Amino acid sequence: MSDPLPELDLTADVLTLTRRLVDVPSVSGDERSLADAVETALRGLGGLEVERVGDAVLARTNLDRDTRIVLAGHLDTVPVAGNLPSRLDSVDGQERLYGCGTSDMKAGDAVMLRLAARFGVPGAEPARDLTFVFYDNEEVEAVRNGLGRVARERRGWLYGDLAVLLEPTDGVIEGGCQGTLRVVLTVPGRRAHSARSWLGVNAVHGAAGVLATLAGYAAREVEIDGLTYREGLNAVRIEGGVAGNVVPDECRITVNFRFAPDRDEDQALAHVREVFADALAAGVTLELTDSSGGALPGLSEPAAADFVAAVGQPPRAKLGWTDVARFAAFGIPALNYGPGDPNLAHTVDEHVRTDRLQPAEDALIAYLSGSDA
Amino acid sequence: MSDPLPELDLTADVLTLTRRLVDVPSVSGDERSLADAVETALRGLGGLEVERVGDAVLARTNLDRDTRIVLAGHLDTVPVAGNLPSRLDSVDGQERLYGCGTSDMKAGDAVMLRLAARFGVPGAEPARDLTFVFYDNEEVEAVRNGLGRVARERRGWLYGDLAVLLEPTDGVIEGGCQGTLRVVLTVPGRRAHSARSWLGVNAVHGAAGVLATLAGYAAREVEIDGLTYREGLNAVRIEGGVAGNVVPDECRITVNFRFAPDRDEDQALAHVREVFADALAAGVTLELTDSSGGALPGLSEPAAADFVAAVGQPPRAKLGWTDVARFAAFGIPALNYGPGDPNLAHTVDEHVRTDRLQPAEDALIAYLSGSDA
Numbered sequence: 111m112s113d114p115l116p117e118l119d120l121t122a123d124v125l126t127l128t129r130r131l132v133d134v135p136s137v138s139g140d141e142r143s144l145a146d147a148v149e150t151a152l153r154g155l156g157g158l159e160v161e162r163v164g165d166a167v168l169a170r171t172n173l174d175r176d177t178r179i180v181l182a183g184h185l186d187t188v189p190v191a192g193n194l195p196s197r198l199d200s201v202d203g204q205e206r207l208y209g210c211g212t213s214d215m216k217a218g219d220a221v222m223l224r225l226a227a228r229f230g231v232p233g234a235e236p237a238r239d240l241t242f243v244f245y246d247n248e249e250v251e252a253v254r255n256g257l258g259r260v261a262r263e264r265r266g267w268l269y270g271d272l273a274v275l276l277e278p279t280d281g282v283i284e285g286g287c288q289g290t291l292r293v294v295l296t297v298p299g300r301r302a303h304s305a306r307s308w309l310g311v312n313a314v315h316g317a318a319g320v321l322a323t324l325a326g327y328a329a330r331e332v333e334i335d336g337l338t339y340r341e342g343l344n345a346v347r348i349e350g351g352v353a354g355n356v357v358p359d360e361c362r363i364t365v366n367f368r369f370a371p372d373r374d375e376d377q378a379l380a381h382v383r384e385v386f387a388d389a390l391a392a393g394v395t396l397e398l399t400d401s402s403g404g405a406l407p408g409l410s411e412p413a414a415a416d417f418v419a420a421v422g423q424p425p426r427a428k429l430g431w432t433d434v435a436r437f438a439a440f441g442i443p444a445l446n447y448g449p450g451d452p453n454l455a456h457t458v459d460e461h462v463r464t465d466r467l468q469p470a471e472d473a474l475i476a477y478l479s480g481s482d483a
Numbered sequence: 484m485s486d487p488l489p490e491l492d493l494t495a496d497v498l499t500l501t502r503r504l505v506d507v508p509s510v511s512g513d514e515r516s517l518a519d520a521v522e523t524a525l526r527g528l529g530g531l532e533v534e535r536v537g538d539a540v541l542a543r544t545n546l547d548r549d550t551r552i553v554l555a556g557h558l559d560t561v562p563v564a565g566n567l568p569s570r571l572d573s574v575d576g577q578e579r580l581y582g583c584g585t586s587d588m589k590a591g592d593a594v595m596l597r598l599a600a601r602f603g604v605p606g607a608e609p610a611r612d613l614t615f616v617f618y619d620n621e622e623v624e625a626v627r628n629g630l631g632r633v634a635r636e637r638r639g640w641l642y643g644d645l646a647v648l649l650e651p652t653d654g655v656i657e658g659g660c661q662g663t664l665r666v667v668l669t670v671p672g673r674r675a676h677s678a679r680s681w682l683g684v685n686a687v688h689g690a691a692g693v694l695a696t697l698a699g700y701a702a703r704e705v706e707i708d709g710l711t712y713r714e715g716l717n718a719v720r721i722e723g724g725v726a727g728n729v730v731p732d733e734c735r736i737t738v739n740f741r742f743a744p745d746r747d748e749d750q751a752l753a754h755v756r757e758v759f760a761d762a763l764a765a766g767v768t769l770e771l772t773d774s775s776g777g778a779l780p781g782l783s784e785p786a787a788a789d790f791v792a793a794v795g796q797p798p799r800a801k802l803g804w805t806d807v808a809r810f811a812a813f814g815i816p817a818l819n820y821g822p823g824d825p826n827l828a829h830t831v832d833e834h835v836r837t838d839r840l841q842p843a844e845d846a847l848i849a850y851l852s853g854s855d856a
Contacts (some may be wrong), residue, residue: 288678290677290678290728292727304663304715304717305661305663305802305804306713307702307717308702312697312717312718314697314717314720315697315718317694317721318691318694318697318698321690321691322691324685324687325685325688325691340679340681342680344687344730345685345723346687346728346730347727347731348687348690348721348724349722349723349724350718350720351718351719353719354665354719354773355663355719355739356719357719358718358720361721366728368677430676431678
């Protein structure tokens with residue numbers, strides 16, 4: 111059973127196009143139909159080299175410009191929560207398009223397709239070469255991430271002077287991103303019946319010091335390229351206990367460290383070890399379970415500085431980890447900039463303000479039409 | 484399909500009888516066959532009033548003695564672990580009977596049956612009236628406990644001047660028992676993405692104070708009737724956490740308080756509240772989830788004092804909670820005294836030293852034959 115291929119009209123305005131994308135459901139792992147439609151539409155433009163990698167669609171101009179800009183957006187959404195098909199509604203005089211994926215991030219994908227329709231046709235004269243990356247499985251575990259797959263299998267496609275991810279940022283440039291790592295601290299003890307607890311060593315009581323260290327931790331604020339990053343060290347899980355009458359012999363605390371991009375992963379881990387040095391000396395063990403480096407904002411790079419000027423609004427630091435770090439790992443400055451509202455992502459009430467769409471398209475057109483830096 | 488009723492010869496020696504009881508499997512909930520055999524054997528003696536309550540078997544003399552002694556033992560065992568049928572073995576010159584239920588507590592049941600055979604026949608002249616309680620489901624959750632059922636449905640059968648539970652105590656009198664209660668302390672917080680943790684309140688970090696209080700708690704030692712009780716306050720479980728990138732909004736700590744029998748349940752709970760007063764004032768909540776009062780040793784009661792003299796060994800405090808508290812709730816002094824080894828209960832290697840059986844029977848015979856106090 112195959113659905114008829116949904117057709118995308120890239121000459122439609124950005125709102126119409128957003129709505130069309132939203133109405134093709136594409137929950138992570140189920141992006142094929144939408145990827146097919148995007149691939150067909152891009153091939154139809156006639157001015158782009160197009161390549162398909164699984165359910166990622168790659169397309170680029172080859173105009174020998176001095177700079178190349180990579181625009182990236184994921185096609186997948188979190189699971190639909192009874193919020194499809196899309197609907198337009200007006201709340202307090204504000205027009206909104208409701209539906210799964212509106213803000214995160216089909217509005218951004220629609221802006222990308224509009225730019226492709228303008229600059230990816232024969233005879234177009236963008237000031238910079240353009241690469242479009244539409245990818246799958248961003249909303250699920252990192253190993254499935256389509257951008258990661260492209261980075262492994264078609265790395266050359268990702269090179270450029272600046273990468274812009276059209277993730278929801280409310281129309282503000284968010285520079286770089288913070289790194290994140292997780293460690294599990296295991297406090298040892300010795301089991302005993304709780305009626306004779308002095309024969310044991312209570313591992314949960316032994317966690318008091320680790321929690322006091324966390325409670326008293328003074329997180330750093332770091333300014334980089336004029337943006338302020340704010341770190342955080344948090345227990346995100348604690349568990350311990352055998353039975354209601356047994357002194358626990360183990361307490362496990364999972365700690366998440368969000369670190370500013372002036373630290374690399376090794377430095378971040380060394381810092382965490384230093385913070386818990388007393389506990390580690392006392393027999394607590396530390397295991398790194400997860401680590402992703404951050405990305406420096408790179409806003410002083412010429413291509414990025416021009417983009418900031420084109421948007422005309424002060425950028426801010428990106429605190430969460432995002433796929434910009436995948437570009438940063440190749441030394442490519444990358445930032446987030448999109449029309450969606452990040453606070454609405456993953457909510458049943460997800461929507462996008464319709465008056466945010468055209469300004470995003472216009473800012474990017476201005477940037478890409480301007481003099482080549 | 485019904486097994487033939489196993490026959491019990493109560494004239495056999497206590498080791499033979501222990502072995503016979505062990506070889507009739509009676510895992511909790513599956514005691515019927517053994518209870519039938521015990522009931523039949525007791526009825527056959529001719530000097531006892533016998534009543535059956537579910538799979539509990541009650542029997543008593545009615546000789547108008549001035550004092551009445553209740554002897555109680557459970558018939559059930561923990562699940563068999565490949566350790567049946569029983570076998571005799573000699574280790575380092577020490578003869579042992581191996582098998583599930585040997586120590587906990589069919590050796591004790593066998594002693595009870597030997598006493599029934601001696602004092603529960605027409606013409607016997609025990610110095611005290613005797614009540615025997617063989618009951619089911621001691622090794623499982625309290626609501627199924629057969630002694631509790633007898634207390635609810637046939638309370639009159641439990642009255643006496645002293646109750647002796649023949650639980651494994653290695654031939655030493657264990658007086659009274661400590662109480663136990665559990666509370667769940669819930670530390671509140673506010674959820675936030677861990678990349679913006681300052682927007683939340685980390686409930687796990689908030690548990691630092693509670694754990695420090697537990698780690699620093701100085702447990703009381705209390706002497707009652709010459710026995711030393713040792714209290715304990717322990718976290719037996721801790722849990723908190725939503726996801727690897729979320730600041731937890733709740734941390735739950737289950738605390739078990741084992742308290743000496745000079746405190747009743749209300750006083751014990753009030754003490755726990757006082758210990759955590761600072762945390763409670765700061766918004767931590769406390770919920771009582773489980774409470775069982777202790778039992779005073781009552782060794783100064785004449786019937787108990789005579790028993791201590793008959794055994795001729797110094798008694799010690801019972802620290803774990805046991806069914807003696809069910810008697811204590813009716814104002815009946817109760818103690819544990821049995822031939823089994825408590826350290827071997829519930830182990831695959833469970834066994835009983837055969838040289839511990841006859842002395843237990845002899846001490847009880849001496850006590851029950853002596854002058855009525």
